[in-house]
Structures are given as structure tokens and as C-alpha cells.
Amino acid sequence: MRLIIDRYAYLDSLIHRWQQKYKLVGLISLIFAFSFVQKITLLPVIVVITTVIFCLSNLPLSFLLSRLRYPGWFILAVVILLPFVAGDTIIFQWGWLTLKEEGCWTSILISVRFFCILTISLVLFGTAPFLTSIKAMRSLGLPQVIVDMTLLAYRYLEELGNMLTTMQRAIRLRGFRYQQFSRRNLKILAQLTGSLLVRSYERSNKVYQAMILRGYGYKIPQIDRQQKNRLSQLDKLNFLATSATVIIAISLTIAEILLPAN
Amino acid sequence: MKELTRSSRLIKLQTPAVTISNLGFAYTESKNTLTDINLQISAGESVGLIGANGAGKTTLFLTICGILTPTYGEIKLFEKLVQPGIFNPDIGLVFQNPDDQLLCPRVRDDIAFGPENMGLSAEEVDKRVCVALSFTGISHLIDRVPHHLSGGEKCMVAIASVLAMLPQIILYDEPSANLDLRARRRLIKFLQTAPETTIISSHDLEMLLEVCDRVILLNQGRIVADGIPQNIMSDRILMEANGLEVPHSLTHHH
Amino acid sequence: MHIPDGFVPPSICIAGYAITGGVTWYSLQQIKKDSNPQKKIPRASLFTAAFFVASLIHIPLPPASIHLVLNGMMGAILGYYSFLAILIGLFFQTVMFQHGGLSTLGINAVIMGIPALFAYHIFHFNNRSNTRKKIWTQVLAFCAGAGSLILSATLFTVIIITNITSELDAQTEINAIYLSLISYVIQAIIEGAFTVMLISFLEQVKPEILRQ
Incomplete structure (x- = not known):
């Protein structure tokens, strides 16, 4: 995608x-x-x-x-x-x-x-x-929190998309039929969405730990960035x-x- | 359940469970993921599927169970043509990651999911849940939340959720990945006694040696070898040419 | 429910960006008050991606099917991050699927994001005490899901119909607004029911997602 x-x-x-x-x-x-x-x-x-x-x-x-x-x-x-x-x-x-x-x-x-x-x-x-575009927006003053969220979300889009496709395959193989609308089907789809959220949540905790271990949140990178800006002619x-x-x-x-x- | 399928297994020993003729599959037009696959698997056989990453193992599984439509060729299960997209409870797939399969808030609901979709009565569904749970040895987990279980327990729940549909053919995609030693041993014991026709795709060659009576080696979408596990896996030249290694237990014999 | 490029006058686009700027600033201020904002960023980002992916699930409603909006749900579990998450999600949709548009990104964020903040406050109303009854949670979940969809639909319909051309007479405009809203009521009920089911699933499986 x-x-x-x-x-x-x-x-x-x-x-x-x-x-x-x-x-x-x-x-x-x-x-x-x-x-x-x-x-x-x-x-x-x-x-x-x-x-x-x-x-x-x-x-x-x-x-x-x-x-x-x-x-x-x-x-x-x-x-x-x-x-x-x-x-x-x-x-x-x-x-x-x-x-x-x-x-x-x-x-x-x-x-x-x-x-x-x-x-x-x-x-x-x-x-x-696309990543260059997001970095360009950062240099134009987009707040750091939004830049970080955009980059991370973008990084995981494909992965979570694949996760959903696989889960949909799994329920289809166990006989789930998408074409009908019923209370049960709505509930199954809610559980599917819920499972996706739970898995994203668990993954995000690991991502956070990995980021902290590699120095996320320290202020040093800011200086780097400003220098880069000055260099770009x-x-x-x-x-x-x-x-x-x-x-x-x-x-x-x-x-x-x-x-x-x- | 076990007795039922065992007796039918004797009768069906010579009937082909899976017949694949001249199968090809391509995700993009330029490159085939599967090329000219011809394969016959008899009912009750336990077949291992090996090959390096990207050899086409998962794609082969997805075409056999009708999720992907073959680009050419055909697949028959018990002499019935596979119709892509049509639910067939005769075949089950256990996904590599049990999290892909488990979506209900209770283990019980998850195992009942397949039988309910088959339109069975509530009593029949309950019965199947109990049988599948006891068969996999996890009856004590019935009221637990699947997302809270350990990796080994999740794996058995995923297997039970497929077993509850009483499929005649079960495909296992990397079942022993991420299992600790004890859970892996329990899985091997389970697979050794499973009466269904099984195809197991795995990098765990030692497990396949213990479980399978036949192994198929896949490389770049083609079948490179097909035969007795010990013979194929001890062939150092063959294995290394296809990105694999001779398993440790077989090197010691020489 | 996204306004495409070129459909509304520039004053609306600019006003949209101005409001979005203001709400973004306010949300960032609220986020900074948090004890450990760094920790929540990966979480909010993955939820942004997850909701984006989940909005691709279609709910069959013969003879057609609908896509879920889930902005109420986003508000309920993301709090003030939800506005940012929606802004980012809309940006992805514009760039990847040409849904919505760059000039209308601001106004679309207002349409989707402000109802999400409304849902956040609805859902967490009286949530501090752990004594809240289950039925009460369900009612609030329904209100958050259905209410935010109705609010978004109203904003969208009113903005589109009153701005698309000056040639429509007032009565036609009002009729058109009512007509569109009726069809959204059905979607709102489904969205509300879906939110209740989703919240109850999370309550059983991972309740900490629902506690801020």
C-alpha cells in the first residue's frame, strides 16, 4: 500500500x-x-x-x-x-x-x-x-511529535496491513462469510479490529523499549538537524x-x- | 474423533488426498512463485515441506486451501477440484503465527468459531470444542483469554481451533517456530499421533525427521526432491545446493 | 466523508487549516502535560496505523457495503492524540489514495477530529472511579461511536451543501441536508454498535488500552 x-x-x-x-x-x-x-x-x-x-x-x-x-x-x-x-x-x-x-x-x-x-x-x-517529503515538512517547522508519529505510523502501515490480510484469511478458512450482515458478523469484525488493536498495542510497547535503548528522547539530534538545514543550499x-x-x-x-x- | 478417522484412514490408504497437477502461481506477471508443481499425497500420509525462505512453501499452502487462485494447473482434494474462495471444512491451515488466527475473547469461542460457521447445532459445537481441547491436551484453558496465553499454549489453541472442524487434511505452517523445548516436544508427540493427512512446512528438520514419512524439497517454486526424509536430508550436496543444512542427528550417523 | 480538492471555496480551506492549527496546538499542550509523553508516541503511532488499516475493513450491508470511520473509537482510546492521529491518517489517505485533498486537509481534519475529541470526553465521563457499571460503559461507548459519526456527517453535509454553489435556494439546501443525514443515521447506529462490541472486547482482553 x-x-x-x-x-x-x-x-x-x-x-x-x-x-x-x-x-x-x-x-x-x-x-x-x-x-x-x-x-x-x-x-x-x-x-x-x-x-x-x-x-x-x-x-x-x-x-x-x-x-x-x-x-x-x-x-x-x-x-x-x-x-x-x-x-x-x-x-x-x-x-x-x-x-x-x-x-x-x-x-x-x-x-x-x-x-x-x-x-x-x-x-x-x-x-x-515519501520519507523525504516528511523530512522536508519537518524542516518547514512541523512539530516534532507529529513528525515522529507520521514516520512511525508510516513504518508500520504495511506490516499492520499484512497482519490484517492474514487474519482475514484465517477467519475465511474457518468458514466466515463476509457477504452477510448479522449481529454475529458485526461482532466477529469488531473482534478482528480489536485483535489488530491489541497486537498493535503490544508491538508498540516493544517498539518503545527498543527506541529508548537506542537513545530516543535525548535532545542531541536537534543540533544535528539545524546544522543540516544551514548546509542545504x-x-x-x-x-x-x-x-x-x-x-x-x-x-x-x-x-x-x-x-x-x- | 481419533478412532473414527483412524478406521477411515485404513480404507483410504490408497486414495489420493491431495492431487496437484502442473500447478503454477505468480504474484506479479514477471516472476513465478510456483512453477510446474506435480504432487500426489495419499490419505493419512504425513509430509514435510522444506526449503529456504522464499522457496514458495507458504504460497503453496495458500493455493492448496483455495485462498490464492493458481495462475495455471489444478488442485484436487479427494478428487474434488479446489474452488478458490469457497469454504471447505475438509481442509484446515494452522498459521505460522497463532496470533493471526486467534481473535475471540475466550478460548472456547475461538475453537467454536469454525464449527459455528459450518452451521452445526449448539450441542454439536460444544461437543467438538471439548473433543478438540482434550485431543490437544488443553482442556484446562477453556475459559482463558487467548491473547494472554504463552506461545506454546497459543499454538495448541490454534491447532485445536482447526481440529474442531474435523478436517481430513491439515496444513501446518512452521508450527514449531517460537516454541520452547517442552512445547515443541508436546507438539511433536501430538503430530506423531495425528490421524489426518498432514503437510508440515518447517525449518525444524529434526522435528520433520521424527514426524514425517515423506519430505518434499522446494526451491524457487519448483519441487527439487521428493522422498524418504532420512535419504533427502542426509544428502549434503542436495541440501546445501538448496540453501539448507544436513540436520545434526543425521551427521552423527556417518 | 472527505471533502475533495476544489469543492469548497478557499475561505473554507483556510478556515479549516486555521482551526486545525489551533486544535493541534491545544492537543500538543495537553500532551506535554502528560508525565511521560515519549512513551505514548509509539503507542499513538501504531494505533494511527492500525486505525488506518482498520478503516479498510468493509462491513457488508447488502446490496452495498460501508467502511468504518472509527473516529469515535480513536477519541476514546487515544485522547488528545486522536486529533493528531486523524490528521496524519487523512494525510496518508490524500497522498496514497487521493481521498480528500491537500487544500482541504485542514477542513477534513476538523470534520473528523473534533468529533473524536468529543467522543473522548463522552467516553471518559465519570471514568475515574473504577465503580462505573458495565451498562453505563456500553451506553457511553455507543454515544461516543454513533455521536461522533453523526457529528462528522453533519459537519460534512452542511459544509458541502452550503458552500458548493451559491445557486441553490435555501429550501433545497435544507432538504438536501436532511436527506443525506437520514442515510448517515443507519451508518451511525452500526458504528455505535461496533464501538460497543470493540470496547467490550478490549475490556475482556486488554483493559489497560482503555485506561489512559
Whole structure:
């Protein structure tokens, strides 16, 4: 489950070479600028920006398409429903079914924004190993407790996922049928979840002991980290890429404010 | 239970319990985990499955009991084709880690879990629980919490929870891993008298020597050798070529 | 029950991040008061992973199936760590499954995390004395599980329907909110029952998980 996102993290491209810390600043400001867009006239602009960034990243298109599968039904439902319920200007009527102009525009706006932000997020987290991204967030000031929890949780995701798969196999081999809903089945699934929690709890006690024995909680590593930060240089590529995206993001926001309403 | 299956064992001695023909399995398209497996195991046989880590032992088990669907080939249990995903109480798998198997708050409930799923009456379920517990020698644990037991006790509870379904074939995945000497000895005694057709995958070669009358050596998803345990395990060249060692007890004989 | 990117105006996204920032800070302050916060971090982290994995279990409800949210349960056993755990879980979901979104991470954490803190206080109400009766624990467990789901569902539905477009008239909005909530009531009952069963399992097997 966790390795999918790292699949293309080691390619070589302009975006891959962009240091993750600065990439986070640049692309997140772009994401926020995109979510600011309310004017239809700006949609082609954000599509072009997204396309350029995606092409620069060298990520295969199939990767993007496979990722689009997940968000799924909710978005589809909203996008299909809106043209029929929102707005006053009727462009098509068929019995009680009325297609409304404002609803159509809202649907287009939402889906384009959604698609562009999703693509940029994929570029952001798909072009560097996930652990590098978390470390970059730490250098941007994410609290230590959250960083530690994220790293540890990430470390154990796959293991606990496998644990659950094996336990599900074991109950299936003893005749448990998933398809039915009954009080008993709900109880079995609660016990399954409970066993997972108990095993995680027991494991966490061992993890803690192992961490303490290797010096977890001492303050020394903090100094190390600061030195590393100072050493990391803001070279030409990082500077250019980051300032360019931030400027684009700011211009988009200004354009959104200055442009006349639709 | 023991008497019942023993008498049927005599009748079935020549009937094949497991027939695997031309079986292959691949997790990803590029690499086969199991390749061209052909195997026949008679009812009542006790077979050891050996091989280095990653040889495909667990995968073979999961395909035999219908959890994984073979990429090609077929598996028959008592001449009935295995249908992946369909519950078959005739075959049981004891997982390597008993924690994977035990999920109820009481030992009793855990052992009753399989029989209840088979749709048996409450009295029949109770009877099976008692028989399975006494057969594994852990009747005193009936009201304990499985998660609080020792490794050896958990192992026996996991075995009892499979036995309660009265399967004709039982697959044991590394049953002696993490057991102390006494628990291991108790397990060996138990396996020696178990009447079912058993396949035991293990790195504990000494145990297999005591328990099995046949051993199969697996390497990179292929069967490399199949025969009498003493003959295969004492073949130093064969064993070392497949990432194993001749067990200590066999080196002393020479 | 996650708001995807691009669905709500930026003011909501920013407000979401602001509230999440505030609650995170408050949670961290509460955690620091603990006698040995270092010890609880591995525990909270593994529970974060475990709950993330457990939310993949689907409960069959023919003809469909539902996924458990379990934010009430997280609140009950993780206390103030639950908000952080939910924030991290949502982040994983965004990055790995494209569920939710980066711009809406803040608002989604509010939707899921604040009800978890509510569940924490509900479940540990009157828990200090060991004399609490079993039935009382069950009632509180149900309220924590079902209540936090209803609270999350209400927040989610209201935010989505009132913000998705300015073109809906007020009456349609109210109707849509009611309609969505009815379907969530069934899920809340299942979630509540599930929480009761889960808590009673833990009471029997590992009660120290439930004691802070």
C-alpha cells in the first residue's frame, strides 16, 4: 500500500531535482491559488499550468489515470447532479428534468479545479520518496511529535496491513462469510479490529523499549538537524523554480480578484 | 474423533488426498512463485515441506486451501477440484503465527468459531470444542483469554481451533517456530499421533525427521526432491545446493 | 466523508487549516502535560496505523457495503492524540489514495477530529472511579461511536451543501441536508454498535488500552 506512491520517485526530471522542501512551498502555494479560482476564464490558464508541470515531471500518464480511479463516486455524483439542481437559467427541459446553465458552469469549475489540484499533489508527492517529503515538512517547522508519529505510523502501515490480510484469511478458512450482515458478523469484525488493536498495542510497547535503548528522547539530534538545514543550499534551480511557482500563484490570485465576474 | 478417522484412514490408504497437477502461481506477471508443481499425497500420509525462505512453501499452502487462485494447473482434494474462495471444512491451515488466527475473547469461542460457521447445532459445537481441547491436551484453558496465553499454549489453541472442524487434511505452517523445548516436544508427540493427512512446512528438520514419512524439497517454486526424509536430508550436496543444512542427528550417523 | 480538492471555496480551506492549527496546538499542550509523553508516541503511532488499516475493513450491508470511520473509537482510546492521529491518517489517505485533498486537509481534519475529541470526553465521563457499571460503559461507548459519526456527517453535509454553489435556494439546501443525514443515521447506529462490541472486547482482553 505504501510503495505505490514511491514507484516513480527515483526518475530524473527537473521536478525530481527540485529539492522537496522548496517544492512543497512552491506547489502548495499553487494548489491554494487553484482553489481560489472562481472565474471560468481562468480555467484554461490553470489547465495549461498543470499540464506544463506534469510534463516536466516525467511521470507516466498511466500513473495519473490509475490514481484518478480512487476519488470516485462522490465527485461523479456531485458533478452529474449539480447541472440539474443549481441555478435559474434553463437551457434544456425534458419533463421535470431541467438542465440549468449555472449548474453546468459550477460542475465544470469544480471538476477542473479538482483535477488540476489532484495532478499537482501527485507531482508533489510522486516525485520524491515519501520519507523525504516528511523530512522536508519537518524542516518547514512541523512539530516534532507529529513528525515522529507520521514516520512511525508510516513504518508500520504495511506490516499492520499484512497482519490484517492474514487474519482475514484465517477467519475465511474457518468458514466466515463476509457477504452477510448479522449481529454475529458485526461482532466477529469488531473482534478482528480489536485483535489488530491489541497486537498493535503490544508491538508498540516493544517498539518503545527498543527506541529508548537506542537513545530516543535525548535532545542531541536537534543540533544535528539545524546544522543540516544551514548546509542545504538554495541553489539556482531551487530558487528559480520556487520563485516562479510562487509568482504564478500570486498572479492567479490577483487575476481572480481583479477580473470581472462571469 | 481419533478412532473414527483412524478406521477411515485404513480404507483410504490408497486414495489420493491431495492431487496437484502442473500447478503454477505468480504474484506479479514477471516472476513465478510456483512453477510446474506435480504432487500426489495419499490419505493419512504425513509430509514435510522444506526449503529456504522464499522457496514458495507458504504460497503453496495458500493455493492448496483455495485462498490464492493458481495462475495455471489444478488442485484436487479427494478428487474434488479446489474452488478458490469457497469454504471447505475438509481442509484446515494452522498459521505460522497463532496470533493471526486467534481473535475471540475466550478460548472456547475461538475453537467454536469454525464449527459455528459450518452451521452445526449448539450441542454439536460444544461437543467438538471439548473433543478438540482434550485431543490437544488443553482442556484446562477453556475459559482463558487467548491473547494472554504463552506461545506454546497459543499454538495448541490454534491447532485445536482447526481440529474442531474435523478436517481430513491439515496444513501446518512452521508450527514449531517460537516454541520452547517442552512445547515443541508436546507438539511433536501430538503430530506423531495425528490421524489426518498432514503437510508440515518447517525449518525444524529434526522435528520433520521424527514426524514425517515423506519430505518434499522446494526451491524457487519448483519441487527439487521428493522422498524418504532420512535419504533427502542426509544428502549434503542436495541440501546445501538448496540453501539448507544436513540436520545434526543425521551427521552423527556417518 | 472527505471533502475533495476544489469543492469548497478557499475561505473554507483556510478556515479549516486555521482551526486545525489551533486544535493541534491545544492537543500538543495537553500532551506535554502528560508525565511521560515519549512513551505514548509509539503507542499513538501504531494505533494511527492500525486505525488506518482498520478503516479498510468493509462491513457488508447488502446490496452495498460501508467502511468504518472509527473516529469515535480513536477519541476514546487515544485522547488528545486522536486529533493528531486523524490528521496524519487523512494525510496518508490524500497522498496514497487521493481521498480528500491537500487544500482541504485542514477542513477534513476538523470534520473528523473534533468529533473524536468529543467522543473522548463522552467516553471518559465519570471514568475515574473504577465503580462505573458495565451498562453505563456500553451506553457511553455507543454515544461516543454513533455521536461522533453523526457529528462528522453533519459537519460534512452542511459544509458541502452550503458552500458548493451559491445557486441553490435555501429550501433545497435544507432538504438536501436532511436527506443525506437520514442515510448517515443507519451508518451511525452500526458504528455505535461496533464501538460497543470493540470496547467490550478490549475490556475482556486488554483493559489497560482503555485506561489512559
